[in-house]
Amino acid sequence: xxxTSTTISVLDQPDHRTGTxxxxxxxxxxxxxxxxxxxxxxxxxxxxxxARRALGAxxxxxxxxxxxxxxxxxxxxxxxxxxxxxxxxxxxxxLAAANVTRTLALAGIDDFAMVLWGTxxxxxxxxxxxxxVEGVLTALAELPHGCRIRRVTLxxxxxxxxxxxxxxxxxxLRRHPAARLLRLGPLPAAPRAPRAAAPA
Numbered sequence: 001x002x003x004t005s006t007t008i009s010v011l012d013q014p015d016h017r018t019g020t021x022x023x024x025x026x027x028x029x030x031x032x033x034x035x036x037x038x039x040x041x042x043x044x045x046x047x048x049x050x051a052r053r054a055l056g057a058x059x060x061x062x063x064x065x066x067x068x069x070x071x072x073x074x075x076x077x078x079x080x081x082x083x084x085x086x087x088x089x090x091x092x093x094x095l096a097a098a099n100v101t102r103t104l105a106l107a108g109i110d111d112f113a114m115v116l117w118g119t120x121x122x123x124x125x126x127x128x129x130x131x132x133v134e135g136v137l138t139a140l141a142e143l144p145h146g147c148r149i150r151r152v153t154l155x156x157x158x159x160x161x162x163x164x165x166x167x168x169x170x171x172x173l174r175r176h177p178a179a180r181l182l183r184l185g186p187l188p189a190a191p192r193a194p195r196a197a198a199p200a
Contacts, residue, residue: 006140008133008152009185010166014113018153019075022100024082024117025050025057031079034115034155041072059083060095062103076109082117090131093117097135105139105147113153119161129154129165130172133182140181162187 014021023035031039031046039046046065049055056063061081067074080096082088097114104112116128136152143149154169156162166187173179 005181005183006136006149006152007183007185008136008154008169010129010154010156010162010169010187011113012155012157012159012162014074014153014155016073018111018113018151019073020078020104020109020112021074021076022078022080022112022114024096024115025055025063025079026082026085026088026121027057027059029057029085031055033120034157035079038072038074038077042067042069042077046077055079057081057083059087059092060099062099064103064107078104078112080114080117085121088118088121090123090127093123093128093131094135094138097132098139099135101136101139101149101152102143105143105149110148110150112149112151113155116154116156116161116165119156119158125156125158125161125164126168130168133169133172134176137176137178137181141178 025031030050035046057079058081063079065077067077078100080100082096083092114132116125117132118128119125132154140149154165156165169184173182173184
């Protein structure tokens, strides 16, 4: 079990030093949302792999795609399998997050950013964040000695979702038995709108 705490943050975009991006993938459903921007930068490679059934999306499955393209800072794009949409829920979300965390830690990747999965498919940001972070905690508690994750980032472009996610993680860490393994970073303040110029 890892004895060093992992920092978890909720941000609108990944830190430039984060080399691994994690998206959720439903079986039989084309990548959507934030994954489309990465797909476009890769010339449609993600949709092509999904159409050929090369992109694993069974519940709990982890698909790792190495990236070496100009203009894409990430070294790896990861898809966490969420299974069939009709059977998807918090339990699958926890399983997928745990398997991603375990897989990346065992591969020596100690810093990754995850999009909040399912918030465009009916799950609230609070429930998505809670389930994903609970999965992360499950994996951290089971990692072998010397194997650790240094930093995890949850991503959302929506300020309200970020606030809800941060509050849900804080609540989870107040009651979870493995909470000591995670350290929640502060929620960055939203940028202030510029003041209108005073009339002359």
